[in-house]
Amino acid sequence: MQREEKQMDATIDALIQRVGEIKTTIAQFIMKLEHEYTTMTWPNVLDNFALISGQINTLNRFLKNDKTPALRNHILLPLVLAPEPDLELEKLTESRVRAFNHEVVPDYLRTKPEPDIEEKYGSVTSRSTSLSTDNLQKQVNTLNKVSANLIEMVNSTREQWESDITKTAALPQTTSQADTQKLVSAVSFGKSLKPRRPEPVGLPGPMNHMPQQNMPMNQGMSPGHGQPHGPPGGYNHMYQGHMGMNMNPQMKMQSSMKGNIKSGGHNHPYGRP
Amino acid sequence: MPQSCGGRSLNTFNILLTLLLLIRVLSYPVPEGKSGQQTVEALQKQIEVLGATVSSNFTVDCETYGTYQQTSQPQHINILHNSEQPATCFAVLDSGNCLVADLQFDALMNKIKMFYIQKKNARVEAKGLRYEYGDFIIKVGSVVLGQSTSFKGVIVEVEYMPAVVVSECFGLMREFMFSFMPTSVIDATTNHWKTKNDAIYAPQDTVLQYLEHFNNFRKSAVSMMPPMQ
């Protein structure tokens, strides 16, 4: 017997503590809503809600716990009603209840619904008993059908939305990662832009001719010699192309020189061996 | 990265085409005991007597870069600046191939210092006064070589603005120069115009002539040096 009482006390203490926690959390939230509504963000509000609902859940779980004695088996009855203000009670209830009198007790110790609600409830119950079972079954079936339809509609709409979203996500296929890489590699280090033909390295033929070709250049070549003598590789064509744009004779002279340089200098930075 | 070439304007290419003849005055008959500075002053005085007015100062400088000695084929790059084209840099190779570029070309030379190194004490600079006289621009300056600020020679530049081809005004310029210099000096012109007497003038023609004279000054400076012990 004593053990049960002890357990009861512990349960009520725990309940008081939990409810107190919920109360402070709600008070804090209300404070925030009233004073910080300009700076408060929506996620912040949601956080507060989550905290409160979490605490309520804990309370519910505690009440349903096997170790918690079934509170409904206990009776709470007022022994004394006093019309005088009770200071201790006022303190306990944070000035909400000043006296334990006839006015407040029916509200605070109520175990039944309020009378007008009880009345409505009674009329509905009496109506349901007056209906025939067949009729009832019919109505239940209709309601089930309507609900099933509604659920189906919601589900199909959701499916459509989701497929739409995936479709729009697939739509901006306006870029190709492979192309980006190809283009960037090309402009930054010439990938796939380099000539396919291997560079003619160290052709023996032109090398042999080198000394003869160099001679006139050193002595100041006349413009008449102005065409490059280099081997007809791709690069040489290119340089001839450039020279063609230069009209003045001295430039042509240089072009001939370049031809010489090129013919021998494929593996050397400054042209001639 | 793409730079619209068409969008860029280069201040290098003057619309006003000028013709210019450069005369080296090293063989100017300097009287005994007269210093180079005195020679310059005497020339300037004569030009002022003609009625020419000083418009500003002028400088032409030249730095030389060369390949490292390990490379069997030496190549030099001369980088010249002319105060007449203050935002331009002229790069001249041994062959005489001259690149006209923006001043930022100097910064590019720094990027290839693994290949081309700046020659020490090779800086040549011509500094002096710029005169205007009708259609003529006359510059008289002294030439300084390397770290020393010692005088190495006198340089005179004459520009006749209305013409664009040397052969058309050579006689006129010669006559004009005769009014303040002896003919022997005038006829010892640079090799530059010998090959392109009929070509249309461009700013690099001026710079190439300066370079030719600068190289001569350098050679004479080397020959004047006392033999190594």
Add this chain to the structure above:
Amino acid sequence: MRSNPVPLQEYLLQGSILEEHGDVLLNRLNGLCDPVETGPEKFYDHELVYTLRDPVPPPVVFRVRQAVEHPEAPWHLRFLGQPDVADKSRHTLVRSCIDVGCSSNVADFLFEMGFRLDHEYTVKGYLFRKGRMKVTVSKIFRVVQSGNPEHAEPLTKSYLVELSVVAPQGQDQIQDDMKGFAEHLKPLVMLEKIDHRRLQQM
């Protein structure tokens, strides 16, 4: 008279867009960028990339560019430094950059200096400006016949899209503007900081 120009840096974001969506992008850029009465600026350039290798291994790369349809315009010589991609705090690729306008003999000049042509390509496209930012939408063509820019074939079916700013060193805040601008082009084009060295290893 000799001045040392302030070292400049290029801030760069890159991406691409498939050919068929190019018009959508051009329209969007027309709206976003500084208005030009004549519509987007077109360009058609020929780029020649030269390297100087010997005797030391790391080659120096100089890029020569010319407007194909404006042969009278100055040629363009460009040096780009190695990008500093290690710095994760930067939103864009940053590399040193030297731009030099020069005379048309630059190709011959470089050749005489010891430079050799490594590769070449042509670029055709549109140029937009937004303040200091430059946006190009261009196609890259492989030059089939060396020295003949007209004879070229497209590299891909996409346009290369680049957002760049050339600014003096230390103006890193420009990267925020660029990032903001790149956001406006999403999801049409994803302009990103692309690690060139990683691409090179692939």
